[in-house]
Amino acid sequence: MDHFPTNWGRPRNDAFDAYNTYPFHVRPDNGPRDAFADNVQRTQQPIVTGTSVLALKYKDGIMMAADCLASYGSLARFKDIQRLHEVGKFTVIGASGDMSDYQYLQTTLDELLISEEITAADGHSLGPVEIHEYLSRLMYGRRSRLNPLWNSILVGGVKDGKSFLAYVDLLGTTYSSSTLATGYGAYIAQPLLRKAVEGREMDIDENEARKIMTDCLRVLFYRDARSLNKYQIATVTDSGVAISPSMELGTQWGFAEGIRGYGAQTQ
Amino acid sequence: MSIMEYNGGSVIAMVGKDCVAIASDLRLGNQALTVATNFEKIFPVTDRIYIGLPGLATDVTTLRERFRYRVNMYTIKESRTIEPSTFAHLVSSTLYERRFGPYFIEPIIAGLERNPATGELSPYIAGADLIGCLNFAKDFVVAGTASDKLFGVAEGLWEPGLEPEDLFETISQTLLNAVDRDAYSGWGAIVHVITKDKVISRTLKGRMD
Amino acid sequence: MPGTPSIQRPTQHQFNPYSDNGGTILAIAGADFSIIAGDTRQSEGYNIQTRYAPKVFRLTDRAVLAVNGFAADGNMFVKKVKQRLEWYRHAHAKDMPLRAIARLIQTMLYAQRFFPYYVYNILGGIEEDGSGAVYSFDPVGSYERETCRAAGAAQSLVQPFLDNQVYFKNQVPPPGRAHPTHLPLRDVLDIVIDAFTSATERHIEVGDGLEMYIVLAKGRTLQGVEAAQEISARTDGERVFVLRRDLKKD
Numbered sequence: 001m002d003h004f005p006t007n008w009g010r011p012r013n014d015a016f017d018a019y020n021t022y023p024f025h026v027r028p029d030n031g032p033r034d035a036f037a038d039n040v041q042r043t044q045q046p047i048v049t050g051t052s053v054l055a056l057k058y059k060d061g062i063m064m065a066a067d068c069l070a071s072y073g074s075l076a077r078f079k080d081i082q083r084l085h086e087v088g089k090f091t092v093i094g095a096s097g098d099m100s101d102y103q104y105l106q107t108t109l110d111e112l113l114i115s116e117e118i119t120a121a122d123g124h125s126l127g128p129v130e131i132h133e134y135l136s137r138l139m140y141g142r143r144s145r146l147n148p149l150w151n152s153i154l155v156g157g158v159k160d161g162k163s164f165l166a167y168v169d170l171l172g173t174t175y176s177s178s179t180l181a182t183g184y185g186a187y188i189a190q191p192l193l194r195k196a197v198e199g200r201e202m203d204i205d206e207n208e209a210r211k212i213m214t215d216c217l218r219v220l221f222y223r224d225a226r227s228l229n230k231y232q233i234a235t236v237t238d239s240g241v242a243i244s245p246s247m248e249l250g251t252q253w254g255f256a257e258g259i260r261g262y263g264a265q266t267q
Numbered sequence: 268m269s270i271m272e273y274n275g276g277s278v279i280a281m282v283g284k285d286c287v288a289i290a291s292d293l294r295l296g297n298q299a300l301t302v303a304t305n306f307e308k309i310f311p312v313t314d315r316i317y318i319g320l321p322g323l324a325t326d327v328t329t330l331r332e333r334f335r336y337r338v339n340m341y342t343i344k345e346s347r348t349i350e351p352s353t354f355a356h357l358v359s360s361t362l363y364e365r366r367f368g369p370y371f372i373e374p375i376i377a378g379l380e381r382n383p384a385t386g387e388l389s390p391y392i393a394g395a396d397l398i399g400c401l402n403f404a405k406d407f408v409v410a411g412t413a414s415d416k417l418f419g420v421a422e423g424l425w426e427p428g429l430e431p432e433d434l435f436e437t438i439s440q441t442l443l444n445a446v447d448r449d450a451y452s453g454w455g456a457i458v459h460v461i462t463k464d465k466v467i468s469r470t471l472k473g474r475m476d
Numbered sequence: 477m478p479g480t481p482s483i484q485r486p487t488q489h490q491f492n493p494y495s496d497n498g499g500t501i502l503a504i505a506g507a508d509f510s511i512i513a514g515d516t517r518q519s520e521g522y523n524i525q526t527r528y529a530p531k532v533f534r535l536t537d538r539a540v541l542a543v544n545g546f547a548a549d550g551n552m553f554v555k556k557v558k559q560r561l562e563w564y565r566h567a568h569a570k571d572m573p574l575r576a577i578a579r580l581i582q583t584m585l586y587a588q589r590f591f592p593y594y595v596y597n598i599l600g601g602i603e604e605d606g607s608g609a610v611y612s613f614d615p616v617g618s619y620e621r622e623t624c625r626a627a628g629a630a631q632s633l634v635q636p637f638l639d640n641q642v643y644f645k646n647q648v649p650p651p652g653r654a655h656p657t658h659l660p661l662r663d664v665l666d667i668v669i670d671a672f673t674s675a676t677e678r679h680i681e682v683g684d685g686l687e688m689y690i691v692l693a694k695g696r697t698l699q700g701v702e703a704a705q706e707i708s709a710r711t712d713g714e715r716v717f718v719l720r721r722d723l724k725k726d
Contacts, residue, residue, distance in 0.1 A: 044491060140548055143493050144591070167525070171495050172548035175518050175526040186523055415678075419633025420640065422674035440647070444640040448632070473646075 046098035046150040048072050050083045051226045052185030053094035054216055055154045056197050057178040058204040061163045061237035062156035064092050065213045067221070068246045069228035070099045076228065084234045086241045088113050090159040091128040092234045093135070096182040097151035097170065105149060108138070128157025128164040128236075132174070140172025152182035157236045181216075184224040189216040206235065218249055270371050271322055271397075273298060275451030276308055277411030278319030279442055280377040281425060282390040283434035283460075289317045289377035289392075290442045290458040291411075292473070295324055296451060304454040304475075312338055313348045314466070315388070316378035317459050318358070321411035322397065323371035330372055333361060351378030351391040355401055362399030369397045373410035379461055388463055407441075413449035420445050431467065435460050439471055447474050494546050494594045495520055498681030500628035501531055501542035502671060503600040504642055505608035507658035508693035512540040512600035512610075513668050514628075515676070515723060516685035518547055527684035527725065534707055535561055536571040538714035539601035540689040541581075544628035545615070546594035553593050557581060574601045578611040578619060585617035592616050596627040602714045606693045608658075623658075630675035630682050637674065641667050661690070661701060669721060676723045686721040 048070050055064040070078040083102070084094045087109050095102040112134065116126060126134075132155040142148050148170040156165045166176035178201050179193035196212045197204065204212070213233055221227045229249040235242050256262030275296040280289040295306035309319040310331050318334065320327045337357055341349050349357070355376050362370060373396055380391040394408035395401050402408060407425055409417035420441045429437055439458055446452040453473055460467040501514040518529035532542045533554050541557065543550035560580060564572045572580070578599055585593060597613040612625040624642045626634035639645040642664075644655040659667075668688055675682045690704055692715045698704055704717035 136548075140552060143491075143548075146491060146493060148491060148493075171493065171546075172552070173495060173497070173520075173525075173546075174548065174551065175529050177526040177528070415632045416636045418678045419630065419635075419674060420637045422633070422677050423637045423641070423670050440640060443646040444636045447639065447645065448636040 046101075048077060048099045049226070050081065050096045050099055050102070051224055052181055052183040052189060052220055053083065053096050053152070053154050054185050054189050054193065054213060054220075055094065055156050055165055055180045056193055056204075056209060056212065057163055057165055057201045058197070058206065058209040059202055060206060061158040061235060062092075062165050063206075063209045063213055064094045064154060064156050064234045064236075065217055065231055066094045066096075067217065067228040068230040068232065069226070071226045074225070079228060079230065080246060082232065082243075084232050084243050085109075086234075086243060087131050088126050089240060090125070090236065091131045091155065091157035092236050092241055092243065093131070093153055093155050094234070095151045095153045098149070101149040101151055102153075105135070105138075105151070105153070109134075127159030128155055128166075129159070131155055131157070132164070132166045132168065136168040136172055136174045139168050139170060143170060143172050154180050154182060156234075157241075158238060161238065163236075184227075185216070185220060188220055188223055192216050192219065209235075214249065218251060221249055221251060268298070271373075272412050272451055273371075274322075274324040275412050275449075276306070276321045276324075277409070277413040277417060277442070277446055277449065277452040278308055278321045278375045279407060279409045279417050279421065279438060279445075280319065280375045280392040280394075281407040281421070281429075281434060281438045281441075282392055282405065282427075283429040283431060285388070285390065286431045286434060286460055286462040287377040287379065287390045287392055288431075288434045288438040288458060288460045289319055289375060290438045290456055291319050291321065292413075292442065292446045292452040292454065292456050293470075294446075294452055294454040299450065301454060307457060309457060309459060310334075311466075312354060312378070315461055316349070316351050316354055316376065317461065317466075318354075319375040319377075319410070320372050321375070322373055326370040326372045330361075330370055330374070334358065337361065351376060351380045351393070354378070355391075355393040355395070355403075359395055359399035359401050362395060362397065366398050371397055373397055375408050375410050377459075377461065379463070412451040413445045416445035416448050417441060431460050431462050435467065435469070443471065443473055495548075496545065496594075497525070497547040497550075498629045499531055499544055500626065500630040500634065500672070500675055500679070500682050501544045501596075501598055502624070502626040502634055502638070502668065503542060503598045503610040503612075504624040504638070504664050504668065505600065505610045505622075505658075506661060506664055508602075508606060508608060508696050509661055509664075510540070510600040510602060510608040510610060510691045511661075511664050511668055511688055512542050512598065512691070513672065513686060513688040514542050514544065515672060515682050516687055517681065517683050517723075519681050522680075524684075530687060532687050532689050533558075534689065534716050535577065536601075537708045537710060537716055538571065538691060539574050539577050539599060540691055540716060542598045542600070542627075544596045544598075549593040550595045553584070553595055553597075556584065560584070573604050574599070574609055574611075575603060575621075577601075578621070581611075581613060582617040582619050585613060585615065589616050598625055598627055600689070601691045602693045608691070608693070626671070630679040633675050633678060634671045637671055638667070641670075661699065665690075665701065665719070672721075672723060683723045684725050686723050688719040688721070690717040690719060691715070692717070 053066045066083040070081040152169040168174045179197045181190040233244045278291040291308045295303040376393045379388040407421045455473045456471040498519040503512040514531035516528045518525045592615045599611040603609045613619040704719045708715040
């Protein structure tokens with residue numbers, strides 16, 4: 001049996017590929033051609049954007065956080081946007097970057113899960129590792145066609161008692177670590193997260209993890225001009241995914257009163 | 268084209284036990300074309316201070332003369348020879364004078380510093396960038412077109428407390444192996460080891476390709 | 477369209493499909509072994525993305541591949557090489573020989589000549605005649621067999637050090653004696669560790685961790701190299717081990 005669908009219905013040619021070892025990409029491509037291919041628009045820059053996403057590993061699993069803002073340049077355009085998304089029963093993704101590309105990804109992943117459930121129905125289900133692999137292939141494929149999805153995405157989850165946390169971006173670059181942050185968070189929150197978490201992942205309970213997360217979100221809100229004091233926190237543990245409703249971040253501005261440039265002084 | 272790589276050349280200095288060493292290659296190039304293989308970039312300042320001047324060859328000559336002039340003036344005005352640490356600051360301010368139109372030279376200074384209280388001599392090395400930012404290293408300083416290679420080899424070969432002959436071997440191996448991987452440096456080398464009672468100067472043969 | 481005057485467009489910000497993720501790799505061949513090593517830091521600019529992202533991969537029991545450059549290309553390339561080796565295994569019921577893997581890699585790299593994998597590859601392992609071998613590649617597939625090679629961010633720091641310590645360049649042997657053509661395993665490991673600690677000291681993109689893969693020819697043992705973890709599929713042929721060390725994290 002020839003397992004390569006591209007060969008089905010074609011005469012076998014032993015002189016050319018006796019052992020069927022040729023990879024797909026060097027075989028003739030008889031796929032459909034797009035007559036308008038020359039005039040297709042590609043994403044060249046993000047338009048409506050989300051800022052940092054933060055994530056960390058703790059005792060029970062992983063925790064992820066993002067604020068609810070989608071900016072249009074410097075305009076705070078949409079202030080109740082969900083940037084954390086549940087994928088299947090074991091995974092949460094969070095995205096910064098272009099929000100329309102992100103919503104396209106959400107639909108793509110949801111369709112993938114539905115088709116897996118219906119057509120495969122083999123008792124297996126996609127966990128965070130598989131979702132991350134799928135996403136990174138998708139992102140790398142798009143960058144290779146010079147038509148990237150303009151996002152940095154965190155993928156976190158717990159399946160079969162194993163927690164997983166990884167990153168993928170518009171270039172297809174991937175990595176994993178016990179603390180992750182995208183965008184401005186990589187500069188501002190990541191050092192705080194590393195200091196709080198690295199080396200003691202198994203000692204941090206949910207309360208402490210929440211404290212670490214909200215502290216980082218607060219620092220980001222103080223310093224990142226494209227952030228908002230409304231946020232969501234998601235956890236993935238053995239008992240599944242829980243994404244919180246949007247919450248208000250407690251901030252203090254008392255100090256600003258005496259500082260020129262912060263307070264109400266006019267000159 | 269970087270002006271710092273126009274003529275090529277590299278210098279390194281290292282600290283040993285009661286001694287210092289300074290070495291350079293001998294190449295003078297016009298970009299990729301080698302035009303001389305006897306171009307010395309290290310000059311004596313006093314009988315126990317040497318200065319290496321890798322960079323733009325025209326500035327090597329100019330700075331050498333400027334330093335000679337300023338050291339002579341110092342000697343006359345102060346009626347004593349200059350110490351390495353003082354000379355390093357002289358170099359630094361000479362370069363910083365031309366902050367916005369610099370000499371294209373990254374000097375390396377090596378010498379023995381006399382302790383005014385005890386009279387003892389201790390090793391002293393320093394490097395500077397082209398506008399005179401000093402780097403007082405405790406182990407070694409490098410400069411020139413092969414500087415990154417020199418860093419790599421020196422970091423692997425150097426150890427504290429080397430006697431003069433061991434220091435000579437270490438600095439020579441470091442320089443030769445580094446310049447062999449640099450197209451703009453090489454074609455032989457010269458090494459000076461400064462000790463309490465003498466300066467050992469040796470010319471080394473190197474790869475000619 | 478031919479004949480019509482070209483329309484002047486405003487210069488656009490072009491999407492750059494490449495990035496540089498730092499790090500350094502190196503490999504040294506012995507008479508009957510080969511060592512392939514890489515640091516585990518992955519960075520972009522001044523940002524450390526992670527302190528543990530492997531750059532060295534076991535392909536077969538006699539071949540190990542180190543990839544350095546743009547991490548996304550590197551991971552994809554390793555994935556594809558592994559896939560081709562699996563197909564070879566299914567077709568021929570044996571592992572591909574090292575020199576054949578080297579040629580395969582050159583073909584795969586050159587296939588992307590006009591949109592290259594931005595990756596420097598070093599392949600190490602054991603040749604069919606039992607000798608240790610190192611093959612090094614440029615991003616578009618030029619390759620040669622060597623005894624030692626460094627690549628990546630700190631190549632310029634490490635390679636001249638290796639010239640001196642492995643090839644004995646600029647060293648004169650004592651009268652009547654010659655330099656050894658191959659070094660013993662212990663010495664090579666020490667050189668590798670020294671090279672990486674030096675590179676870590678002077679290069680900001682190198683550090684965090686060091687992974688050394690040791691490939692041994694059929695029949696030879698580790699001989700006193702303690703704490704190396706075996707990862708070979710079978711123990712009766714060539715064998716692969718990993719040895720890990722911490723590097724400075726600053």
